[in-house]
Amino acid sequence: xxxxxxxxxxxxxxxxxxxxxxxxxxxxxxxxxxxxxxxxxxxxxxxxxxxxxxxxxxxxxxxxxxxxxxxxxxxxxxxxxxxxxxxxxxxxxxxxxxxxxxxxxxxxxxxxxxxxxxxxxxxxxxxxxxxxxxxxxxxxxxxxxxxxxxxxxxxxxxxxxxxxxxxxxxxxxxx
Amino acid sequence: xxxxxxxxxxxxxxxxxxxxxxxxxxxxxxxxxxxxxxxxxxxxxxxxxxxxxxxxxxxxxxxxxxxxxxxxxxxxxxxxxxxxxxxxxxxxxxxxxxxxxxxxxxxxxxxxxxxxxxxxxxxxxxxxxxxxxxxxxxxxxxxxxxxxxxxxxxxxxxxxxxxxxxxxxxxxxxxxxxxxxxxxxxxxxxxxxxxxxxxxxxxxxxxxxxxxxxxxxxxxxxxxxxxxxxxxxxxxxxxxxxxxxxxxxxxxxxxxxxxxxxxxxxxxxxxxxxxxxxxxxxxxxxxxxxxxxxxxxxxxxxxxxxxxxxxxxxxxxx
Numbered sequence: 002x003x004x005x006x007x008x009x010x011x012x013x014x015x016x017x018x019x020x021x022x023x024x025x026x027x028x029x030x031x032x033x034x035x036x037x038x039x040x041x042x043x044x045x046x047x048x049x050x051x052x053x054x055x056x057x058x059x060x061x062x063x064x065x066x067x068x069x070x071x072x073x074x075x076x077x078x079x080x081x082x083x084x085x086x087x088x089x090x091x092x093x094x095x096x097x098x099x100x101x102x103x104x105x106x107x108x109x110x111x112x113x114x115x116x117x118x119x120x121x122x123x124x125x126x127x128x129x130x131x132x133x134x135x136x137x138x139x140x141x142x143x144x145x146x147x148x149x150x151x152x153x154x155x156x157x158x159x160x161x162x163x164x165x166x167x168x169x170x171x172x173x174x175x176x
Numbered sequence: 177x178x179x180x181x182x183x184x185x186x187x188x189x190x191x192x193x194x195x196x197x198x199x200x201x202x203x204x205x206x207x208x209x210x211x212x213x214x215x216x217x218x219x220x221x222x223x224x225x226x227x228x229x230x231x232x233x234x235x236x237x238x239x240x241x242x243x244x245x246x247x248x249x250x251x252x253x254x255x256x257x258x259x260x261x262x263x264x265x266x267x268x269x270x271x272x273x274x275x276x277x278x279x280x281x282x283x284x285x286x287x288x289x290x291x292x293x294x295x296x297x298x299x300x301x302x303x304x305x306x307x308x309x310x311x312x313x314x315x316x317x318x319x320x321x322x323x324x325x326x327x328x329x330x331x332x333x334x335x336x337x338x339x340x341x342x343x344x345x346x347x348x349x350x351x352x353x354x355x356x357x358x359x360x361x362x363x364x365x366x367x368x369x370x371x372x373x374x375x376x377x378x379x380x381x382x383x384x385x386x387x388x389x390x391x392x393x394x395x396x397x398x399x400x401x402x403x404x405x406x407x408x409x410x411x412x413x414x415x416x417x418x419x420x421x422x423x424x425x426x427x428x429x430x431x432x433x434x435x436x437x438x439x440x441x442x443x444x445x446x447x448x449x450x451x452x453x454x455x456x457x458x459x460x461x462x463x464x465x466x467x468x469x470x471x472x473x474x475x476x477x478x479x480x481x482x483x484x485x486x487x488x489x490x491x492x493x494x
Contacts, residue, residue: 081386133391
């Protein structure tokens with residue numbers, strides 16, 4: 002059998018999923034957790050499980066069982082979100098001038114077209130995938146930098162922090 | 177500045193961004209495929225070179241193992257073997273897995289199971305005792321080990337205080353969605369390292385909210401490890417110091433097509449690894465995936481090093 006034939010066989014062979022059967026153990030009295038609704042695991046989908054909570058589904062894909070978020074967790078998440086509110090909604094392809102000095106381009110770093118490339122004129126720094134705290138380091142007096150951030154949430158957060166730190170006027174959207 | 181509690185382990189605060197590859201590899205392979213591969217490979221200079229090279233490369237790879245990766249009878253020698261093989265070994269308590277088992281058994285949410293009183297979980301005493309034996313065995317030779325992070329915040333503080341009273345210094349875990357922001361701030365001002373949980377099973381949006389809150393709350397001089405966070409694009413946006421993920425080996429675990437496709441690209445006529453009788457294909461593929469994953473860590477460090485020039489060395493994001 003040639004290597005190609007072997008590879009073809011491997012590709013076309015059905016995925017083997019080992020379902021472990023265990024002897025049922027006597028169930029002790031369940032712990033009553035009032036206020037918490039049960040998390041229903043879809044038995045018809047999940048066929049095996051790893052210790053890390055990862056599941057192989059019946060369609061062969063990896064996945065996770067979606068967690069039910071409790072009221073307390075929702076409250077915590079809401080508090081976090083209020084802490085990290087993004088006040089500047091953005092979309093892909095936008096370019097922003099920050100403090101009249103820096104650029105934030107909301108676009109892919111890797112995938113063409115590299116709309117940010119024209120902004121690199123040799124006299125600026127280039128920071129792909131910038132962190133959320135860049136406003137602390139690149140103000141009106143810092144070396145001019147081009148930031149390229151493909152993630153809309155992170156880009157919006159960066160703009161919010163610039164707005165908070167230097168005022169709304171420091172952000173200028175360039176068509 | 178107050179002195180923070182030092183956690184156990186041979187870690188270096190200046191080692192730079194670090195990526196751990198989670199999941200046992202060799203020991204879970206049937207019939208010790210690695211030994212078989214070595215035996216077969218000795219007859220073939222190319223394979224022998226590949227395996228030797230892979231063993232050398234492992235000295236620059238970091239691995240994360242969980243309680244569940246080791247059998248009760250052989251965990252000491254198995255742990256010693258892993259520590260001798262890899263650069264850094266990080267030991268996770270595996271409470272996540274125990275909580276998962278408990279949640280499924282009683283049909284409750286996994287996150288609820290994580291905050292269940294310890295006394296209510298029948299398997300807790302045996303689990304605790306075995307993990308303590310593990311921690312004692314490796315406390316100075318591993319990179320670090322994670323605390324028994326089960327129960328609510330008060331329960332976790334009690335358990336950690338008790339562990340510290342018997343001489344252990346585990347890394348505390350903050351589950352932001354369960355524990356709240358104040359508990360995270362408390363841990364970050366008290367300990368030199370913390371782990372952040374609630375990441376694995378959260379969607380991307382929630383992960384970003386968690387990591388953003390962590391970044392804003394992070395204090396000077398604390399190392400943050402995000403449990404179960406893979407090398408995603410948005411990692412660079414947050415002030416996380418180390419990550420771990422099993423995704424590097426999912427193709428080995430679940431997709432034979434991928435593995436053999438990978439091997440096919442490197443196959444030459446007349447070589448042993450055209451067939452997998454000895455398990456050598458698996459061994460070599462593991463090695464290649466390990467290297468691929470390890471190169472991500474190198475890229476991550478290089479990226480941060482490049483940024484340092486622009487930010488200045490006193491930057492708190494680096």
